[in-house]
Amino acid sequence: MAGYASRSPTRREKSFEASPSGSYRDEQRVSARRRSDDRKERRRSRSRERDGPSSRRRVYDDVRDRDDDYVRKRSRSPGKDRDERKRDKSEERRVKKAEKKRIMEEEEARQVAELSIYSATDNPFHDVNLGQQFRWHKKNEKEKKLARRRDAIRRQEAEEELEREKRKQRLREEEEARMQRLTGIYGQFQLEQERDRAAIRIREKRAKAIDFLALNLRYVHPIEGEEDDTGLEIDLDEPYNILDNLNPAQVEELHDDIERYLSLEESEVNIDFWTNMMVVCKDRLDRIKGITTAAAATVESDVTALLAGKSYEHLATLQKQIQAKLSGGEPVDTDYWEALLKKLIVWKAKAKLKGLHEVVVRNRLEQLRKRQRDEALQAQEELLAGVARSAAQHVKSGRPVAAVAGTGEPDVPLESVEPYDRSMSPPLVDAQKLSVEERAFEIVPQKDQLRSLLEQRRAVAASRYVPKAVQPVVTTDAPEVTASTDVADALYKAEAERELDEEEELFNMEENIAQPxxxxxxxxxxxxxxxxxxxxxxxxxWNKYNQTHYDLDNPPPKVVQGYKFNIFYPDLIDKSKAPTYKIVKEPGNEDTVLLHFSAGPPYEDIAFRIVNREWEFSHKRGFRSSFDRGCLSLWFNFRRNVWSSPIS
Incomplete structure (x- = not known):
């Protein structure tokens, strides 16, 4: 390693040396810079010694040798296949990558070596924390604040989302509850409509099988104060016996009607009634379609002999015994006992219906007796009122009156009691003067007649209810049920089953008018x-006023724009005269009028109250007035007037 080399002062140092007025601080700064430059020079010398010409030469020789080897290989094997060339290229890339990595590691080591010569008190960066790991505290604090803020925002969003979900769930539950209420109300309305239609068909003598079954339920729980006597004159047998008089198509129709009632009923008693009827009806359908098994046909007679006359409780006990036998695991004739169990369920349903029928009969009898008592009291009141009026007249005239025996009511005047006269009785007939037809009549002695009358009275007193007296039907010149009647019924059904338009509503409110x-x-x-x-x-x-004050989102109140009347007269006596209609205005009522329809015998007049506006008599505007196949059709719309906007 070479020693410290002397260096010439820099331009900045020369300027400081030349300046006579250089301060002490400037001198310290120059000396620090000199020491730094010396350290840098020492590092450069050490690096040059480490990476001298020989080292650089070795690297250059290695690279040149690899290039020479590659050239020799390419020149020696020009026909080398593609796979070997790919491997050579891969090897070259690997060597270059390793060389690059080695150079980067050497540079990092050199930088670490440069920094290792400094200390916290002696470094050109004036950093007292040079020996410690650097931590960016402000950045970390800022990131923590941002993270806390993001967490708070996420929590708030989660709480808001949870609140929205709760609100949606609450709204969904309220909507479901409202829909359930609407469904219940609509189901109750549909049930009432079915019952009313059944009563109407019974009154009009065109009842179906389901109507007679629904009539039974009218008397299971009679409504207090209800005065509808529909069906009191009809003999009601056990409900399941109605299937004996039905053909296969009618049985299927009854099955569908029972399903409809069963889906609408809410009372447990009514549901139980329709469920038992469904069991009996399903059994009859299976027998009609031939679905019954051979085992069921075999046990038919045995079941009838075994279960006839058994009570519901006894049948329930037998059902439990048969179910225990089938589930006991003992060797038994499974087909026989399953067929017997199926028949037993049908007999249980019949027994339940029979018990319900007894309740119906008792309630019908009580209602009939109540009606007879009311009629008797009304007749008595009318009779006593007449007697009182007659007595008052005789008292005014000064004539004597006689007491009515056993009554305690106002006395009857003596002069009002007419003495018996022989002319009051029918005249005696000479047997010799009788015709041949009259002689053929049976002669009944008075004693036998009284005995027969007494027996009839006893029969009436012992019966459960007294049937309504049927008025004799006069067939002379009476209208017969012809094809026109059937056509009118078909037209009525088609009109009733046709769906209402979006802007249409039913209009069946009849007005009471004076009848002869x-x-x-x-x-x-x-x-x-x-x-x-x-x-x-x-x-x-959309007149001017409505266009000003309303729009499509907030429309004005609906008004009546027209009517469609369909009146059915299938049994007119004089078919050459068509029914007529007229408008009757009432004094003091300018808003509505009466639309009066009349047709002649055997139909009474009817009237409806409609809006008093001018009609549109053009066929293009929907006007129609025709009488075809027993149906009077009167369709009309009102003229659309545009009046001025009212100011209020």
């Missing part, structure tokens, strides 16, 4: 009101 006390044709035909299915068309009217 009697008709001239009442002795031949029973007066009745026609069926109808009407619609009302509503919409928005």
């Amino acid at each position: 006390a009697s008709y001239s044709w009442e002795d031949k035909w029973r007066p009745r009101k026609p069926r109808y299915f009407n619609r009302v068309h509503t919409g928005y009217e």
Whole structure:
């Protein structure tokens, strides 16, 4: 290693030496710089000694030898294949990479060696912490603050997201609860509609099998104060017996109707009733379709003999015994016992329905007795009111009255009691003067007649309920059920099943109008009101006022824009005269009018209250007035007027 070499002063040092006014601090700075330059010079000399000409020569010789070897190899084997050339190139890249790495390591070692000669008190950087590892505290603190801020933001976002999810869940639950309430309300409405339709079909003598089954449930829990006597005159047998009079198509229809009722009912008693009816109906369908097994057909007679007359509790006990036998693991005839168990379930359903039928009969009898009591009390009140009026008249005239025996009510005037006269009884007939037809009549003695009357009275008193007296039907010139009636029914069903348009609503609110006390044709035909299915068309009217105060997002109130009346007269006596309609205005009411329809026997007049506006009589505007196949169609829209905007 060479010794410290002397050096000439630099330009800055010369300037300081030449300056007579150089301060002490400047001299210290110059001496420090000199010491630094000396250290740098010593490091350069050591590096030159370490990497002298011989070392650089060795590196150069190695590189040249590798190049010569590569040239010799290429010149010696010009036909070398591609794989060997790839390997040579790979080896060259590896050698160059290793050389580059070695040079970088030497440079790092040199830099470390340069720094190792300094200390914390003697270094050109004036750094007292040179021997310690550098830590960027401000940067770390800033990064920690940023990290804390990011964590706080993430927590806040997570809390907000959680709150949004909770709010969504709460809204979802509220929506589900609301939909359940709406579903329940809609289901109840649908159930009431089904019951009302069943009652209407029963009143109009066109009931289906499902209507008679629904009639049973009317009397399971009778509504207090309900005065609907629909079906009191109908004999109700056990519900499952209705299947005996149905064909296969009707049984399938009844099965679908029972499913619909079962999906709408909420009462446990009603659900139990429809479930048992479904079991019986499904068994009948299987027998019709031939799904029953041979084992079931074999045990049919055994089941009838074994289970006939058994109570529901006894049948339930037998079911448990059979289920225990099948699950006991003993060697048994599985097909036989499974078929018997299936039949037993059907008999259980019938027993449950029979018990429910007894409740229905008792409630029907009580309701019938109540109605008879009410009718008797009303008749008694009317009779006593008449007697009281007659007594008051005789008291005013000064004539005597006689007490009615056993009543304690106002007395009956003596002059009002007419004495018996022979002319009150029918005249005696001479047997010789009877015709041949009259002589063929059976002669009943008075004693036998009284005995027969007494037996009939006892039968009525012992019966569970008294059937309603059926009025005799006069068939003279009565309208017959013809093809026109069927066509009108089909038209009514088609109109009722047609879906409403977006701007249409049902309009079946009939107005009460004064009807005649009697008709001239009442002795031949029973007066009745026609069926109808009407619609009302509503919409928005965008006049100047509405255009100013409303828009599509906030529309004005809907107004009536037209009506569609469909009135059905399938049994008109005089088919040559079409039904007519007229508008009846009421004094003091300028907003609405009555639309009055009349057709003639056997139909009564009906009327509907509509809006009092001018009609549009153009067919292009939707006007229609026709009577075809027993259906009167009157469709019309109102004129669209544009009136001035009101100022309020």
